[in-house]
Structures are given as C-alpha cells and as structure tokens.
Amino acid sequence: MNQPNDAEARRAIEPVVVYPPDTLDPPPMELYRAARAGASRIAEHRAEPREAACFRVAAGQFFRISSVEGSQVGDLNLWAADDLNERFFSGKTRALHGTHVTTGDRLWSTIPHLRPMATVTEDTLSWYGIDEYGGSVHDVIGTRCDPYTHHALSGGGEYHHCCHSNLTRALVAETGADPLSAELAVHDVLNVFMCTGFTRDTGQYFMKASPVRPGDYIELFAEIDLLGALSACPGGDCSTGHSSDAAQCHPLLIEVFAPADGALTGWSSPPRNGYSRNHGL
Numbered sequence: 203m204n205q206p207n208d209a210e211a212r213r214a215i216e217p218v219v220v221y222p223p224d225t226l227d228p229p230p231m232e233l234y235r236a237a238r239a240g241a242s243r244i245a246e247h248r249a250e251p252r253e254a255a256c257f258r259v260a261a262g263q264f265f266r267i268s269s270v271e272g273s274q275v276g277d278l279n280l281w282a283a284d285d286l287n288e289r290f291f292s293g294k295t296r297a298l299h300g301t302h303v304t305t306g307d308r309l310w311s312t313i314p315h316l317r318p319m320a321t322v323t324e325d326t327l328s329w330y331g332i333d334e335y336g337g338s339v340h341d342v343i344g345t346r347c348d349p350y351t352h353h354a355l356s357g358g359g360e361y362h363h364c365c366h367s368n369l370t371r372a373l374v375a376e377t378g379a380d381p382l383s384a385e386l387a388v389h390d391v392l393n394v395f396m397c398t399g400f401t402r403d404t405g406q407y408f409m410k411a412s413p414v415r416p417g418d419y420i421e422l423f424a425e426i427d428l429l430g431a432l433s434a435c436p437g438g439d440c441s442t443g444h445s446s447d448a449a450q451c452h453p454l455l456i457e458v459f460a461p462a463d464g465a466l467t468g469w470s471s472p473p474r475n476g477y478s479r480n481h482g483l
C-alpha cells in the first residue's frame with residue numbers, strides 16, 4: 203500500500219468532538235419531570251405491524267412509544283404541525299448528540315429552523331449503553347427501510363410495507379396530501395428501539411436483535427407543536443432482515459400526556475433559529 207512515512211503519526215492524532223454541545227441551554231429536566239408527574243393521558247394510537255400511525259402532540263405535552271406485545275422496532279418521523287417543511291433532522295441530531303439518543307438528548311429540526319422539536323425525558327433502555335460490537339439503541343444513523351433500496355438490492359423486487367411506504371400512507375391518511383408530496387415529506391428517522399452500529403473492521407451499518415421487551419418505552423417532551431408518524435418496521439426486532447414479510451412483527455403503542463395547567467410556568471416553546479439567513483450575500 204502506498205503509505206507516507208509518517209502514516210502512523212498522522213493516524214495517532216487525537217480526535218476532537220466536532221460539536222461540543224456545552225454552549226446549548228440544557229433542557230430543564232427537573233421541570234419536565236415535575237410536569238410529567240401531574241400529567242394525564244389524553245390520547246392513544248397504535249402502529250399496527252408493518253403499518254404506521256400518525257399522532258399529534260401540542261408543545262408542552264409528552265408522548266410515549268411503548269413495546270406492547272413483543273420486541274419491535276419503530277421508525278419515527280416528526281414535523282412541525284403547521285409546516286411539513288420543518289422536519290426532524292437526524293444528521294444534525296447525530297452531530298450534536300451522537301449516533302444514538304437517550305434521556306436528555308434533543309431531536310432537532312431541519313435548517314433553516316434548526317431548533318429542538320422534542321427532548322427525550324425517559325428511556326427504559328438507557329441501561330444498554332454501548333455493547334462490545336459498538337451497538338446501541340435508538341439510532342439516528344439509519345435512514346428508514348425503503349422500497350427503492352430494496353428494489354436495487356433484490357434485483358427488481360417490489361415490497362410495499364417498508365417504513366418509508368408505511369409513513370407515506372399514514373401521512374396521506376392524516377393530512378389528505380397527495381401521495382407524491384407526502385412521500386417527499388417523509389425523512390430520515392429516529393430508529394426507536396433499534397440496536398445498531400458500525401462494524402469496527404469495515405465501517406458497515408449493522409443491526410442486531412433489539413433488547414426491547416413489552417413494557418419498555420421511550421418518552422419525549424414536545425418542544426413545539428408536532429405531527430408525528432411511527433412505523434412498526436417490517437423487520438420486527440431487526441435481528442435478521444427487513445423489507446419483507448418474513449420477520450415476526452408486533453404493534454407499537456403511542457400515548458400522549460398533557461401536564462396540569464401551570465405545570466410548565468417559566469418554560470416557553472423554542473423559537474426558530476435566529477441566524478439572519480444573510481449567507482454573506
């Protein structure tokens with residue numbers, strides 16, 4: 203291999219974190235916990251196996267995604283309720299918080315809005331940490347299973363219940379949008395409960411059986427008014443494959459909780475990003 207003489211020295215340079223998040227205002231977790239303690243459940247939705255469900259959460263409310271009947275991965279999309287162009291930005295969320303999210307991490311929206319859409323307030327799988335393969339739970343590195351990648355990899359196969367298609371159908375049903383514009387609003391997901399990482403030797407995206415069990419949940423605080431969609435991935439627990447009907451699949455439960463009046467005194471929904479959008483023009 204054509205290596206320079208100082209190859210080892212170059213490799214030995216220590217990395218620095220690209221975006222240390224220390225200058226961001228920390229989420230007021232104590233306020234959230236106190237508000238959640240007095241909250242009441244106001245809505246319930248189910249994402250059926252190999253289907254998706256939409257749900258709405260007002261700013262200041264909480265939503266919980268639970269495993270209910272068996273180990274199951276969910277693909278989550280979030281939009282600003284009043285503007286489908288402001289959507290979850292998995293890439294920047296990853297850059298700010300890491301490849302997987304847990305309690306205290308925030309889900310950020312796309313440029314030019316770039317503000318917290320939601321904050322993770324509870325995660326019963328936070329004990330998992332990072333396993334010996336480099337795997338962890340709730341990733342923001344995958345995209346979503348989709349019929350185009352499946353078509354390319356399978357030599358022309360057609361499968362209509364990938365998360366991309368499930369999310370598209372759910373958004374059409376919820377908003378009445380035409381299928382093409384609904385599909386274009388579907389975006390890279392938070393892979394709820396999915397256990398993933400990159401192989402150490404080849405850097406390839408891997409998945410392994412999710413550690414989620416019925417009763418496990420992740421809960422988030424809505425920082426802005428949200429429209430969400432959750433797909434119960436055709437991969438089930440994503441231990442073997444996806445983009446087919448082969449895996450055992452289970453539903454996922456979505457519950458919305460509203461705090462008592464006055465429980466969020468002092469909190470306000472974050473404004474859109476304050477950059478001037480001048481771009482030096």
Ligand SMILES: [Zn+2]
Nearest residue numbers: 347365435436
């Ligand atoms: Zn999927």
